[in-house]
Structure formats: C-alpha cells, structure tokens
Amino acid sequence: MPHWLAVTVENSVESLNRVFHLLRRRHLPVGDISVCRTEDPETLRLLIPVDPDRVDPQRVSANLEKLLCVRAIEDWGERPIVVRDMALVKVRAPTETWVEIAQLAEFYRARIVDVGPETLIVEVTGSTEKVDSCIARLQRFGVVEVIRAGPMAMIRGHAEAAPAARMAEAA
C-alpha cells in the first residue's frame, strides 16, 4: 500500500511541467502519478504514490510546497481511501469467442463498450489489482491495445471541504 500525496495544482500545462520538472530535478523517487480533474475546473489533483522506504514523503511535499502553482498538498499517509482505476482493453475477438469474453467480463463486472468486426473493447473499473487481473485474463484472446486512467482516489467518509477550498479559507 503506497503512501499517497494528493497535490492540488492549477489546471495548466505549465503547472504540470513545474511539478514534474521539480520531481525530476530533485531526483525524488515517486511512483506512477495520475492527473485527475476535480470539482473545480481551475484545478487538477495529482495523486503521487511515495514509498516511505525510498524517500521521506515530507521531503517530497516540502519541495512541492515551494511551487506557486501548487494550491494544496494533502498527505494521506495510511488513511483509508477508495481507489479506482479504469482501463479500456481492445481484444482480438472472432465471433466464436464473444460468449467467453462476455462471461469473463461479467466476473470482473466489466462491460463491453464496442463491438468491431474483429475486436471488442472491454471497459473495466476497480482497484488497481482487479484491473491488472482482468487485463491478464484477457491476454489469451490477444490484447491489441490497453489504455488506463491510473488510480483515482478519495479519503473515505468525512464531509471535509476539498483541500484547495480549505487552503483558500486559511489564507
């Protein structure tokens, strides 16, 4: 289970550039970062997984805090969160395999969202592990292409305001 930093930044290419530039420049080892839209069109939320054995999450956030484009940083640490990943998987599918693929999709609560002459597109949503597993099972049919959103996450429970709003209040 990674240690999560939820970083709210201005919604612009420039601010993403600044964040990634800093992480690269400081050689801070972080995991795969996902970029998500939020309730506020002006901001994006970056979810940055940090392995505390490799780098102190405090150090990552202390560096990111210096960027003017960073509106808020939440250190979720080990707090209980809901994590959802999503993938679209295009598989080679002659008609005789349709039933089998549909059945497999059913087990993963995935859906078939496109039926082509030789392919099907399967949409799967869930924990990272579930999505991984679904893609692995589809491999035997011949996976043509996979696209994944990366994990989106939220703290469970609590009717707290969004971090950027809280930050604005504090200022």
Add this chain to the structure above:
Amino acid sequence: MAAPAMIQTSAPPRTARRERRRMKTAWAVMEALYREGVEVIFGVPGGASLPLYDALYDYPHIRHVLVRHEQCAVHMAEGYARATGKPGVCFTTSGPGATNLVTGLTDAMMDSTPVVAITGQVPTFFMGGDAFQEADVIGLTMSITKHNWLVRKPAQAPEAVHAAFRLATEGRPGPTLVDLPRDVLLAEAEFTFEDPEASRPARSPRPFPDEALLRQAADMIAQSQRPILYVGGGAIHSGAAPEIRALAEKARIPVTTTLMGLGAFPEDHPYSLKMLGMHGTVYANFAINFSDLIIAVGARFDDRVTGKLSAFAPHAKVIHIDIDPAEIHKNRKADIALIGDAKQVLRALLPFVRPPDTEAWWRQIQDWKARYPLRYRQGDDVIKPQFAIQMIYELTRDYRPIVTLDVGQHQMWAAQFFTWTEPRTCITSGGLGTMGFSLPAAVGAQFGCPDRLVININGDGSFQMTFQALITAVEWRLPIKVFIINNQYLGMVRQWQELFYNRRYSAVYLANPDFARLAEAGLHHQQPVSGHGAAVAGAVLQPALLRRLPGQPGLRPAGRGRGRGGDPCGAPRSGGAGHPPGPGGHRSPGRSGSPGGSRGELLPDDPLGHDRVRYDDRARREGGAMSDP
C-alpha cells in the same frame, strides 16, 4: 554638493499609494520597478527589450549600468544583493541575452541570493516558432529560479514584477525572472499600481516553532557536553549575527561557519573555530566530528562540509534551524527542526537556553587549536599566496572592506587567512563555485555600498572569465581594488591533479596576458609582484591599497579631469584639478566645477556626479567614456 551616499538620496520619495493610469506596458514595468525602490539595474539592451529601454529613458533616477556580457549583469546583481540584502536587478534581451543569465541565476539559486531578472522575449505571436532570438526562457530557467513568469497580458506585468520582488526576498531568498514579450511591452493598457509594501506574501508562512519545541531544543543544549554551532549563509541573509553571538556567549558554545557563513560570527572572538569543511581548519573539523550536539543555523550540510555523510559527526544530535522546510532531513536527519527565520527562531530560543557544562570540551578544543593552527611557511625567495592575502587583510582591516572572492585556491586561502568579523563582507560563489563571479560581484557591491572599500581577490584563471567587467568599473569610476593571485595555473584543478591524478597536469597551464599592460588600458595598476621576498611584497601592495581608499573623492565622472597617469578611481592628482581633497565621502566633482566643462546633461540629483548623459549626447561625444580629451 551632493549627499555622500549615492543611493539614499538619488530618487525622490516613491509614490506608494494606489493608482490607476493608462500607459504602455513597458512604462508600467518601469513604474513597478521604481515603486519597488530599484536604484540600479545591470543590463544590456537588445531587440526584444527595446521598449523597456525606451521606458527606462524616462526613469533617470534608476541607474542603468551597461555591462559587456549578461553574465556580468547577473553577477553584479548578486554582488549588489549580497552586500546590501536588497534584491539585485538585471535586464537582458531575449534569446542569447537571456541564456547568458543561466550561470548567474543558478549561482543565485544555490547561494540563496535575491535577484530579479527581467528579460525581453519575442512577440507572443512568434513564440514557439523558433523566431529570431527566441529561447524558451521560462523552460530554461524553471529549475534555477524560485519562480518565473511569462507575461502574456499587459495587466499582468506590474503584478508579475511585484510578485517577483516579493518572492525573491521572502522566505529563503533566491532569483526570480519575468519574461516580457515585445508586443506586450508595446501594448497600451490601464494599469493599477498597488503599494508594494501592502501586497500579500506569495505564500502563507509556516507556523513558527512553538514553545514546547523551543524548550525541548534548549534542554538538548543544556544536556549536551560537546555542543557546536554550525552557521551557514542563511544566518547572514537573516541578519542573525547578533543572536548567534548571544547564543554562543550565553551557552559557551564554539562556533564554526561555512564558506557562505563567513562573517556571521566574528573570527576574532575566542569562541570562533573559523571555517569548517574540506578547506576548513583542523580544529573546526575535529570539533564538529567529535561533537555530541550540532546546532545548525541556516546551513545545509553540504558535501564540502560533511564529506562522506555517514561518517560525519557520528555521535552528534542535530538541532536544525532553517527557513526552508525542504532542507530539514535532506542530507542529515535532524533531531529537532526549528523551521523559521534564523534571527526570529534564535530570539525565541534564547530565553530558554541554559549553559551546558563545557569545561572539558573547551580544554579539548584549546588543545586542538594549539596543535593544529592554520599555517604556511613564508620563505625568502617567493611570496606565498597565503602571505599576500594575509597582507591584504592586515593592510585593509581598519577600513572594514567588502571582499569579493572568486573560486579556486585563492578563495580558500582568503577564507582561511582573512579574519572575517562582519556579515556581508565576504561575497563569494559558494554552492555553484562559479569562476568569474567575483569581479562583477565587486562592481555590484560597490554600487550597493558606495562608501565602503570594495576589494576583489581573484585568481588568474577566474579573472579572465569575466574581466570585461573591468570596463564597466572604469566607466563608472568605481574605486575597486583588484588583486590577482597569479600562479599561471588553474591552481585548484592542478592541486587535485597533483594529489589524486598522479601529477598528470592536463590542461591547467595558463598562458596569461600581461595583466599590467591590460590594466594600462584605462586602469590604475601596480607592477606585478613576483620573485621577491615578503618585505618587497608589502612595499608593493601597500601603495596599491592606500592609493584610493574611501574618504577620498571617488566615483568621478568618466572622461572628466583625468590625464594619463591620473588616478581613474578618484584620488586627486597632484595639483588637485579642482577636486575637493580629503575626507568627506564621495563628492560630486561634476557638480562642483571640475574642469572639462559641460559635457552633456547631467541627470538631476546624481550624487555620484557620474555623467549619466542622455544617450544621444554620449554618442556624440568624442571618444566616449574611456578615452581622455
């Protein structure tokens, strides 16, 4: 007669009130700079920054110092900032002008020096298309500035300038950059000017360390047996020298400083261990390595200090005082982190501090000091560089000089053999180790502190990296003293080749120009000193230093009353030539009837008396500033 200091009275009081006016963006930028209290700008104009220079023409109270290379401009801005604590400002054009700033901005970033760079940019409609003199300045300087702004709309321009000043000085200081496309500079708009003092901080400050934490730190000090204060450049930026002294004296703790911290604690104080680290004193390094408590103030456990981190001060606990949270635990784990401005934190900490029992510790330190002093052997044949530097110190100490040092062996010898007693008197490139820093930095420092004696100690290699700054110094009649410690080698590199590369001296020999002949081209100089004994060195160095010291009229207008062999830096020639002799600060002979008559329009209230003639007048003048009538 003008006031003795060139800065404080040169500009009329700034308008601080809120105001709304219609103008071109370039003028709005100048207005914002003016409201920030900018007194001097170092720069070179070019195509993209022409509108800015056009606006500058209407701001005669802001001095513009034309440099010969943009790297000099940014180092001058650094020298100015380091000497005064105020942000230094430089102007360049787009493309090559801006890219020439890169070294200096990196230097400022590493040494936390507040610098504001204003760069011209190609028009917005050309941007991204590889236009003539286009460079991605925002991308290039992203990692070497605290923040940079590309101004796309006129209204954002003054806002960006104010934000750049705020951020450059706020928290841990550093460089900022504002990139201004030419079409934006030329666009007319309605601008609102705010009082820069009233503007909000760029970032909300961190909570100050609470009392419980301060008490905990004080307890740790009281319980220590072998404490040491390890003081870096942050203490100087913060102005914490009095508080460091108070803490050292109250708790009887020895103090060592980094290169950047030289001057934060007086080295003539019995508690001083001078500099530590790779080139530091033996006793400072012994003391920190055997200590059981390090109180780090504005220092970052740099590799030049610690060597191998895992072997550094293995028994010491650490109280780390720093304004930058990202420095805590970066290189060395802190047991207690006091995040905040060093001066404020030390002030808050002092009341809780109780002296530990350091009797045995002091006996040990005195023993180390006696056994391993800084030393060298000055023989009869050649002048040791250490001796030359020590002599410069002895001869100038009473004048409280500001000393700029370059990078290399001379830097380390000067760090060792000067006795640094005052903050902001040692200006050198620490973090980046930028050869070529010190001469332009001396120019900047002299502009910031016109009444101080500014000395530049340079190496022959580093001098040649930016020696075009000499021309600017001569043009402005800056009474800077340059000492070149000339050993015909890139000495520090040679030293390492000698020690670690089997004496294979690869590419370190310097075929130098004749520095004395170079100096003849517009400078006052002394014959090179070489091959003689110590007594001769003294005899030659002394006149060089005493010839033009503060208190004599200096900073005379260029091209005015100076004949061949005359003193370009302001000492009256025999016969006086109409210059007021004797002490009394820098006079303005240009305004007190010096010969040469009216040579273009002197700008009003220019206490320097420098002939800041209108550009057209200057262009029309015979020969220009460097040649004499």
